[in-house]
Amino acid sequence: MSPDTLEMFRYFLIFIILLFISGIYCILVSFNLIRALIGLEILIKAVTLLIIVAGHITGRGALAQAIVITLIVIEIVVMVVAGGVALWAFRYNKTIDPRRLSNLRG
Amino acid sequence: MTINSILLVSLLLVAIWTVMTIRLIRSIVGLALTSALLSVIMYRLDAPLAAVFELSVCAGLISVIFITTVSFTQRVSRERLLARRKERLKKLFYLPFIIIVAAFFLAHYLKLPPLDLGAVTKNPEARVLLWNLRHLDLLGQVIVLLAGVFGVVVLFKEDRS
Numbered sequence: 001m002s003p004d005t006l007e008m009f010r011y012f013l014i015f016i017i018l019l020f021i022s023g024i025y026c027i028l029v030s031f032n033l034i035r036a037l038i039g040l041e042i043l044i045k046a047v048t049l050l051i052i053v054a055g056h057i058t059g060r061g062a063l064a065q066a067i068v069i070t071l072i073v074i075e076i077v078v079m080v081v082a083g084g085v086a087l088w089a090f091r092y093n094k095t096i097d098p099r100r101l102s103n104l105r106g
Numbered sequence: 107m108t109i110n111s112i113l114l115v116s117l118l119l120v121a122i123w124t125v126m127t128i129r130l131i132r133s134i135v136g137l138a139l140t141s142a143l144l145s146v147i148m149y150r151l152d153a154p155l156a157a158v159f160e161l162s163v164c165a166g167l168i169s170v171i172f173i174t175t176v177s178f179t180q181r182v183s184r185e186r187l188l189a190r191r192k193e194r195l196k197k198l199f200y201l202p203f204i205i206i207v208a209a210f211f212l213a214h215y216l217k218l219p220p221l222d223l224g225a226v227t228k229n230p231e232a233r234v235l236l237w238n239l240r241h242l243d244l245l246g247q248v249i250v251l252l253a254g255v256f257g258v259v260v261l262f263k264e265d266r267s
Contacts, residue, residue: 006218006220009218010216011111011114012114013212013216013218014209014212014213015114015115015117017208017212018118018205018208018212019117019118021205021208022118022121022122022201022205023121023125025198025201025204026125029197029198034172034175034176034179035130035133037172038133038134038172039125041137041168042121042125042137045121045140045141045144045164048144048148048156048160052147052148052151052153052156053151055151055153056151056152056153061151061152061153061232062230062231062234064153065153065156065232065235065236066236067243068148068153068156068159068160069155069156069159070240070243070246070247072159072163072164073247073250074247074250075163075164076163076164076167076168076171076254077250077251077253077254077257079168079171079172080171080254080257081254081257081258081261083171083172083175084257084261084262085261086175087175087178087179087261087262088261090178096179
């Protein structure tokens with residue numbers, strides 16, 4: 001790998017790590033299920049960018065795109081089901097604060 | 107690289123705003139903007155198909171899902187919102203500092219070893235690769251979609267008892 005490509009990867013990697021930090025911080029400090037999902041979305045965006053950059057610098061862009069499309073499909077299903085869980089929690093508990101979801105079994 | 111730098115900085119700033127803003131609707135708009143910026147970066151990195159998916163699904167459909175969920179769940183009075191704003195600012199006060207310190211350390215100390223990736227013998231088109239060579243991925247996508255539909259049906263089923 002040429003030094004220029006390595007430098008470009010390093011540059012992108014810094015931003016990817018910073019995005020990851022933002023997402024993890026959002027999940028850690030939020031006591032709201034929807035905001036936790038937004039944090040998860042930011043984490044997924046960081047991973048998506050990492051896959052695309054890796055595909056670009058290795059010359060396997062098509063494989064990276066195929067993997068990202070799979071990732072997006074899984075992401076949408078996770079978000080729909082998680083949104084449904086948040087609605088279900090609100091319907092039965094009148095809150096989406098995970099600290100107050102005290103009637104869960106287990 | 108300059109345009110990429112501007113896009114990356116914008117992406118990070120919008121993501122931080124998404125995390126820090128108090129109103130959930132603004133957070134969702136920020137998330138859609140993040141997706142739009144990410145899709146531009148993807149397009150610039152020679153991934154147009156993934157960029158279109160990102161723009162239509164993540165910036166469009168996921169925002170709609172989030173807004174629907176928020177409209178069904180959020181009933182917050184103005185006083186409560188103001189009280190929450192103070193509490194939230196206290197918690198999120200550290201995020202910009204953490205980001206700045208992490209950026210400083212990463213810029214100075216992140217060293218990557220030289221990687222030998224080997225030559226790429228064949229790089230087919232994304233559509234060809236997805237439909238002809240990644241059958242297992244497609245099967246997985248179908249199963250995940252069906253599982254999602256099943257999950258939503260179970261969650262929204264009316265309780266007849």
